[in-house]
Amino acid sequence: MGCIALSDERALGEVELTIVTIKFDAADNKALLAVLSKYIVLTRMVDGCRNIDLCSSVTHRGRHLLIQKWESPTHQQRHFDSKLMVEMAESCAGILSGPPDVDLWDATSAHDLR
Numbered sequence: 001m002g003c004i005a006l007s008d009e010r011a012l013g014e015v016e017l018t019i020v021t022i023k024f025d026a027a028d029n030k031a032l033l034a035v036l037s038k039y040i041v042l043t044r045m046v047d048g049c050r051n052i053d054l055c056s057s058v059t060h061r062g063r064h065l066l067i068q069k070w071e072s073p074t075h076q077q078r079h080f081d082s083k084l085m086v087e088m089a090e091s092c093a094g095i096l097s098g099p100p101d102v103d104l105w106d107a108t109s110a111h112d113l114r
Contacts, residue, residue, distance in 0.1 A: 017050060018070040019105040026062035028095040035095070036064060039088040043068070046084065048075025062097070 026032040036054055043052050050069040057063035070076035079085055092100070 016072065017107055018073045018076040019107060020066075020068040020070070020076060021101075021103045021105065022066040022068075023101040023103075024064045024066075024092070025060070025097045026064065026095060027097045029062045031095040032062070032064065032092065035088060035091040036066065039084070040066070042084055043079070046075075046079055046082070048072060049079070 024032060024036070040052050040054055043049055048071040050071055051067075052069070053067045055065045055067065057065070068076070070079070
């Protein structure tokens with residue numbers, strides 16, 4: 001999986017981030033939330049993790065979105081290759097209605113809009 005390095009304007013005081021989203025649709029909502037809760041707590045302690053949030057859809061019951069922010073593409077890739085990520089993925093077997101949707105994002109700063 002490739003990574004995207006975001007804004008390289010550190011001299012202007014901007015933070016470089018690698019942003020990843022993962023959308024899950026649950027077949028067993030309670031089980032999925034238990035897996036994701038554990039994953040979030042442990043991921044927040046991983047070197048290079050700036051933040052990870054869980055959002056739950058109001059319009060699609062059982063749909064959940066993880067938003068991860070990493071210090072660099074290297075930190076993000078290292079995490080995606082880690083035991084923690086593999087354990088979370090394996091724990092999702094049988095509790096999702098389909099495969100998760102993983103996406104990489106580029107942050108658009110005010111400086112980029114000029």
